[in-house]
Amino acid sequence: MLKLDDCKIANGDFVLRASLGIEVGASVAIIGPSGAGKSTLLEAIAGFRDLKSGRILWKGKNLTDLPPGKRPLAMLFQDGNTFPHLTADQNVALGVRPNGRLSRAEEARVQSALARVGLSGLGARKPSELSGGQQSRVALARILVQRRQVLLLDEPFAALGPALKAEMLDLVADLVAETETTLLMVSHDPGDARRIAGQTILVADDMARPPVATAQLFENPPAALRDYLG
Numbered sequence: 001m002l003k004l005d006d007c008k009i010a011n012g013d014f015v016l017r018a019s020l021g022i023e024v025g026a027s028v029a030i031i032g033p034s035g036a037g038k039s040t041l042l043e044a045i046a047g048f049r050d051l052k053s054g055r056i057l058w059k060g061k062n063l064t065d066l067p068p069g070k071r072p073l074a075m076l077f078q079d080g081n082t083f084p085h086l087t088a089d090q091n092v093a094l095g096v097r098p099n100g101r102l103s104r105a106e107e108a109r110v111q112s113a114l115a116r117v118g119l120s121g122l123g124a125r126k127p128s129e130l131s132g133g134q135q136s137r138v139a140l141a142r143i144l145v146q147r148r149q150v151l152l153l154d155e156p157f158a159a160l161g162p163a164l165k166a167e168m169l170d171l172v173a174d175l176v177a178e179t180e181t182t183l184l185m186v187s188h189d190p191g192d193a194r195r196i197a198g199q200t201i202l203v204a205d206d207m208a209r210p211p212v213a214t215a216q217l218f219e220n221p222p223a224a225l226r227d228y229l230g
């Protein structure tokens with residue numbers, strides 16, 4: 001389980017409280033009004049933001065004082081998930097090894113990840129020579145080769161059109177199922193949560209609430225979610 005044990009997370013003057021657990025292998029959406037603290041929550045889990053109090057545990061291990069790179073997770077942001085001066089191959093290779101030459105086996109891992117996300121033959125292109133959807137696929141391939149146990153998505157597909165976004169979400173759902181990865185995904189769109197997340201965390205009123213079944217949440221929304229959905 002990913003456990004947030006009585007956490008207080010600060011972002012400037014803003015303080016978010018979170019006391020909740022996420023089952024290993026679950027796919028969980030994070031939804032709530034703008035400025036409610038969804039990114040703050042993910043950043044704390046990823047280790048980019050210190051806790052004022054509380055602990056974050058993964059399978060019983062205390063992650064609270066570990067730097068981001070030492071946590072068993074990978075994160076995709078709204079922008080900047082690929083390096084523009086590197087080819088797709090090189091971007092994915094960074095997930096295997098941040099510097100130095102790859103071994104044959106590692107090179108094969110890069111190529112197999114690119115193939116899995118549908119980019120065979122495009123590895124020599126730079127991001128500017130790929131479409132927005134293809135750039136997202138490069139970022140996903142890098143995540144795949146990292147083989148992390150938890151994937152954090154902070155609306156990385158928000159700039160894509162609806163059909164392309166749906167395609168990327170379906171690809172993410174397939175990848176996390178194949179690799180038994182636990183997924184946490186921030187979204188503004190209830191349709192995204194319904195599409196791939198069995199459970200949803202509502203962030204509102206300075207608090208991240210424990211996950212509940214997505215279908216039930218939207219069938220019977222609490223006041224904070226009703227206000228947000230309009």
Ligand SMILES: Nc1ncnc2c1ncn2[C@@H]1O[C@H](COP(=O)(O)OP(=O)(O)OP(=O)(O)O)[C@@H](O)[C@H]1O
Nearest residue numbers: 011012013014032033034035036037038039040041
């Ligand atoms: N650099 C900062 N300095 C001070 N306060 C900040 C800073 N960045 C964010 N905040 C505050 O932290 C709160 C939570 O921000 P956060 O980005 O986590 O919200 P969010 O739910 O992800 O919003 P959105 O949906 O708009 O992306 C906001 O209300 C904001 O006022």
